[in-house]
Amino acid sequence: MVALPAMATSDHGHGKHAGHGTKAGHEHQEMRTAEGFGTVQSITKDGNSVVLAHEPIAELRWPAMTMELALADPALAEGIDAEERVRFVLRQTGETDYVIVSIEQVRAQ
Numbered sequence: 001m002v003a004l005p006a007m008a009t010s011d012h013g014h015g016k017h018a019g020h021g022t023k024a025g026h027e028h029q030e031m032r033t034a035e036g037f038g039t040v041q042s043i044t045k046d047g048n049s050v051v052l053a054h055e056p057i058a059e060l061r062w063p064a065m066t067m068e069l070a071l072a073d074p075a076l077a078e079g080i081d082a083e084e085r086v087r088f089v090l091r092q093t094g095e096t097d098y099v100i101v102s103i104e105q106v107r108a109q
Contacts, residue, residue: 031092034059037106040084041066047074050100052088060090060098072101080105 038054053066069090071077080086080103089102 032059033089033091033101034098035087035089037085037087040080040082040086042082043077043080044068047071047077050077050080050103052086054088057090070099071103072099076100076103 034057036052036054036057038052041051041053043050049068049070051066051068054062054064056062056064069088072091085106086103087106088100088104090098091101093099
């Protein structure tokens, strides 16, 4: 599985995410995970990624924005529809690359 880079569609004044350069020599960098909440805007036709309007993700220093994020497995999107509120977990796969490893509907209480 190839992880796609996280692509922001919102201009938040940082170009790429703040602190996310393309420095060489970080082969042994610890890959981290982060949790987020947002609303699904769409799921790509091939099922390999979703477009999410997510809330700020403090762990990554990401502001609220709309982005396309790769899914670790297309089966993760089964049962998820556009306009649904979701909780998701991202895993870092490269210096600036993240993939969704878990996504689930957030039910209204």
